Amino acid sequence: MKIIPGAEFKLEREVEVGTPAHQEAVQRIIETVRKDGDEALRRYALEFDKVKVGELRVSAEELEAAYAQVDDAFLSALRGAAANIRAFHEKQKRTSWFDLQPSGTMLGQVVRPLRRVGLYVPGGKAAYPSSVLMNAIPAMVAGVPEVVMVTPPATAGAGASGGGIDPHILVAAAEAGVKEIYRVGGAQAVAALAYGTESIRPVDKIVGPGNIYVALAKRAVYGVVDIDSIAGPSEIVVLADETANPVYAAADLLSQAEHDELASAMLVTASRTLAERVQAEVQRQLETLPRKGIAAKSVADYGAILLVDSLDEAVALVNRLAPEHLELLVAEPHALLGRIENAGAIFLGTYSSEPVGDYFAGPNHVLPTNGTARFSSPLNVDDFVKKSSVISYSKQDLLANGEAIMTLARHEGLEAHARAIQVRLEQEGGDRDNG
Numbered sequence: 561m562k563i564i565p566g567a568e569f570k571l572e573r574e575v576e577v578g579t580p581a582h583q584e585a586v587q588r589i590i591e592t593v594r595k596d597g598d599e600a601l602r603r604y605a606l607e608f609d610k611v612k613v614g615e616l617r618v619s620a621e622e623l624e625a626a627y628a629q630v631d632d633a634f635l636s637a638l639r640g641a642a643a644n645i646r647a648f649h650e651k652q653k654r655t656s657w658f659d660l661q662p663s664g665t666m667l668g669q670v671v672r673p674l675r676r677v678g679l680y681v682p683g684g685k686a687a688y689p690s691s692v693l694m695n696a697i698p699a700m701v702a703g704v705p706e707v708v709m710v711t712p713p714a715t716a717g718a719g720a721s722g723g724g725i726d727p728h729i730l731v732a733a734a735e736a737g738v739k740e741i742y743r744v745g746g747a748q749a750v751a752a753l754a755y756g757t758e759s760i761r762p763v764d765k766i767v768g769p770g771n772i773y774v775a776l777a778k779r780a781v782y783g784v785v786d787i788d789s790i791a792g793p794s795e796i797v798v799l800a801d802e803t804a805n806p807v808y809a810a811a812d813l814l815s816q817a818e819h820d821e822l823a824s825a826m827l828v829t830a831s832r833t834l835a836e837r838v839q840a841e842v843q844r845q846l847e848t849l850p851r852k853g854i855a856a857k858s859v860a861d862y863g864a865i866l867l868v869d870s871l872d873e874a875v876a877l878v879n880r881l882a883p884e885h886l887e888l889l890v891a892e893p894h895a896l897l898g899r900i901e902n903a904g905a906i907f908l909g910t911y912s913s914e915p916v917g918d919y920f921a922g923p924n925h926v927l928p929t930n931g932t933a934r935f936s937s938p939l940n941v942d943d944f945v946k947k948s949s950v951i952s953y954s955k956q957d958l959l960a961n962g963e964a965i966m967t968l969a970r971h972e973g974l975e976a977h978a979r980a981i982q983v984r985l986e987q988e989g990g991d992r993d994n995g
């Protein structure tokens with residue numbers, strides 16, 4: 561990890577957006593699923609996943625059998641995490657409100673959950689049970705009655721034909737309350753969720769990460785359904801002063817570097833002594849990491865130690881970076897909190913190591929990446945509800961404000977709008993004939 565002056569730093573990271581060939585492939589898959597339904601899903605499972613899938617839906621027995629395949633420590637940790645995530649997201653719930661005014665007018669906002677949501681869970685090693693909880697629980701807390709999960713079939717399990725799914729993923733889904741699960745992955749799964757097939761009824765929104773085919777398919781069906789943001793590679797910025805423990809800072813940087821070769825891990829500090837210690841620690845800790853290759857590449861390509869002149873400069877730089885995760889390893893982290901404008905999740909002090917948030921504390925780990933924390937938020941309960949405005953206007957208010965409404969309508973050249981008001985004013989006793 562190089563030490564460079566913060567003022568000279570420019571983040572240059574190419575995030576894969578897919579080639580025209582990817583886009584064509586995804587478009588073709590979507591059209592085929594719309595045309596051939598379940599049969600297309602089975603054909604693609606054979607072609608891409610090398611699995612002959614019989615029943616697409618995971619049965620209640622398979623779900624139950626999954627519990628026998630996970631150990632007690634995993635289940636107990638998962639349940640602890642789920643309880644915390646649920647409790648945190650409960651606090652985000654909004655209620656409908658109505659404002660009855662003395663004139664008799666009532667205005668309000670009705671908040672309703674989406675009816676049916678699809679959760680994509682990637683196949684293979686990228687399938688994280690923690691992400692199943694983070695995506696499904698806010699939907700459940702929002703009151704979404706139908707949360708459906710899709711995930712690619714694996715070559716092993718679920719009988720001789722294969723199509724099994726990692727039992728840890730199934731258990732995480734069951735613990736979150738997801739009961740409807742299909743063994744289908746890739747762009748074909750996204751198409752099935754958006755348009756429906758014989759087995760899979762369409763949803764209103766699709767959430768969850770996946771590879772380039774999944775991401776492009778989500779983009780392609782946006783508008784038919786809603787989608788969440790398309791998450792980029794993980795990022796962490798550690799803002800530290802001379803009081804920070806370099807062993808902790810290095811460990812936290814590597815916790816995100818191991819996600820992905822494109823992940824970015826940066827230290828921002830005004831202390832050269834700390835910068836040099838963290839630099840040495842990162843190298844030392846890298847040696848024993850099982851995912852050393854991935855983490856080393858991420859650190860080499862997208863890691864940096866940014867040396868600044870002051871805490872003020874550090875804060876300004878962090879706000880410019882708008883990182884997905886920000887740790888404040890400084891003597892008084894709470895004093896800095898109010899000055900952080902852009903960050904997906906902010907971890908305060910020595911004991912708030914980033915993985916505490918990834919797994920257990922309760923806040924969501926699906927966070928804005930790639931500088932989008934400037935304008936977007938962590939996945940939350942609001943992502944699974946919609947709002948309707950309610951207008952119950954009184955006669956008194958219509959008579960009082962009809963002229964103003966007609967003035968604005970006629971200014972816009974919309975005479976029919978004006979007349980909808982005018983006919984009422986004439987009928988209800990207002991003497992306001994404006995032609």
Ligand SMILES: NC(=O)c1ccc[n+]([C@@H]2O[C@H](COP(=O)([O-])OP(=O)(O)OC[C@H]3O[C@@H](n4cnc5c(N)ncnc54)[C@H](O)[C@@H]3O)[C@@H](O)[C@H]2O)c1
Nearest residue numbers: 608609682683684686712745746747769770771773774791
């Ligand atoms: N941002 C996050 O929080 C997060 C978390 C976990 C995983 N991820 C990402 O999820 C992705 C997981 O990728 P994955 O591939 O292991 O699982 P995946 O489930 O996203 O994709 C597997 C599917 O891709 C399709 N596919 C594969 N090759 C294809 C081809 N040539 N043409 C058309 N379709 C094809 C197949 O249908 C297969 O089922 C990674 O990119 C990882 O970075 C992100």
Ligand SMILES: N[C@H](CO)Cc1c[nH]c[nH+]1
Nearest residue numbers: 688690691794795918925
């Ligand atoms: N840090 C990742 C999001 O950037 C989420 C995650 C899942 N498992 C571990 N970490």
Ligand SMILES: [Zn+2]
Nearest residue numbers: 815816819918
């Ligand atoms: Zn993580």
